[in-house]
Amino acid sequence: MSHHHDHTTGNIKTAFFLNLIFTLIEIVGGILTNSMAIISDALHDLGDSLSLGLSWFLQKYSKKGHNNAFTFGYKRFSLLAALINSVVLIVGSIFIFTEAIPRLFNPVSPNAGGMIMLAILGVLVNGAAVFKLRGGESMNAKVMTWHLLEDVLGWVAVLIVSIILLFKEIPILDPLLSIGITLYILYNVVINFKKTMSLFLEAVPEGIDFASLKKKIEQIQLVHSIHHTHLWSLDGEHHAFSTHVVVPKNTTRDEVCTIKEQIKGILGDIHLDHVTIEVEYEDEECSVLELTHH
Numbered sequence: 001m002s003h004h005h006d007h008t009t010g011n012i013k014t015a016f017f018l019n020l021i022f023t024l025i026e027i028v029g030g031i032l033t034n035s036m037a038i039i040s041d042a043l044h045d046l047g048d049s050l051s052l053g054l055s056w057f058l059q060k061y062s063k064k065g066h067n068n069a070f071t072f073g074y075k076r077f078s079l080l081a082a083l084i085n086s087v088v089l090i091v092g093s094i095f096i097f098t099e100a101i102p103r104l105f106n107p108v109s110p111n112a113g114g115m116i117m118l119a120i121l122g123v124l125v126n127g128a129a130v131f132k133l134r135g136g137e138s139m140n141a142k143v144m145t146w147h148l149l150e151d152v153l154g155w156v157a158v159l160i161v162s163i164i165l166l167f168k169e170i171p172i173l174d175p176l177l178s179i180g181i182t183l184y185i186l187y188n189v190v191i192n193f194k195k196t197m198s199l200f201l202e203a204v205p206e207g208i209d210f211a212s213l214k215k216k217i218e219q220i221q222l223v224h225s226i227h228h229t230h231l232w233s234l235d236g237e238h239h240a241f242s243t244h245v246v247v248p249k250n251t252t253r254d255e256v257c258t259i260k261e262q263i264k265g266i267l268g269d270i271h272l273d274h275v276t277i278e279v280e281y282e283d284e285e286c287s288v289l290e291l292t293h294h
């Protein structure tokens with residue numbers, strides 16, 4: 001998932017290759033054991049590998065900073081990565097449904113012994129990753145640890161089912177678990193997709209009360225009104241703000257500077273990379289006309 005990115009390229013590179021190798025083992029193992037549950041977990045890990053690979057690739061890009069073609073730099077490229085990831089997971093999920101649903105009516109017995117070995121490997125690999133990351137303080141590390149913990153639980157579920165299958169002939173358990181895991185993958189895709197879409201559509205970043213922000217700016221002394229007020233996010237972490245402020249025609253240079261400082265003070269809590277404040281005098285016409293008044 002997109003939250004797998006870390007700030008050290010070396011870690012990402014290692015995590016990417018480990019994940020990719022493990023994903024390939026799972027795909028081959030899933031085919032050999034004829035288990036849809038294993039294939040579903042493989043799809044999940046393919047999604048993880050993809051987002052790790054893309055963030056590894058994009059980290060090199062984002063370091064390039066801005067240039068004459070991309071004046072905001074390459075931060076928004078991570079949105080593209082998240083979108084590609086969602087599409088891959090949706091296509092993969094559809095494939096799994098077309099394979100697993102018919103098996104509900106026509107159960108095929110998977111190789112339980114092989115499944116147990118793959119599940120133990122899955123618990124060990126993901127468990128080791130949780131162990132390595134535990135105690136991380138950053139939000140990112142916490143989200144990542146939680147995600148890996150879910151991965152471990154997914155493999156524990158496969159382990160339990162394969163142990164049952166070893167002793168009891170209930171082959172329907174495999175497609176049932178497969179569908180469960182895939183629904184869980186899709187649930188996460190929807191959550192990530194929503195976030196990505198609101199970033200693409202330049203929504204106000206989560207947790208910011210835009211109305212009260214505007215109100216506070218309008219209450220600053222000498223501020224007549226504001227318009228063209230925009231707050232958006234580049235990638236969910238780096239935000240940008242711009243506004244036009246109308247002041248009395250005799251406002252002095254010092255007063256304008258104070259107004260700007262006060263606005264920046266109001267914006268203080270928000271992680272802003274770009275702030276643009278245009279000052280307009282009452283008798284001055286706004287240079288940028290917009291169809292909608294705001």
Ligand SMILES: [Zn+2]
Pocket residue numbers: 001044045048147148151
């Ligand atoms: Zn995962």
Ligand SMILES: [Zn+2]
Pocket residue numbers: 227228229230290
């Ligand atoms: Zn505007």
Ligand SMILES: [Zn+2]
Pocket residue numbers: 273274275
């Ligand atoms: Zn800027």
Ligand SMILES: [Zn+2]
Pocket residue numbers: 227228244280286287288
């Ligand atoms: Zn204006």
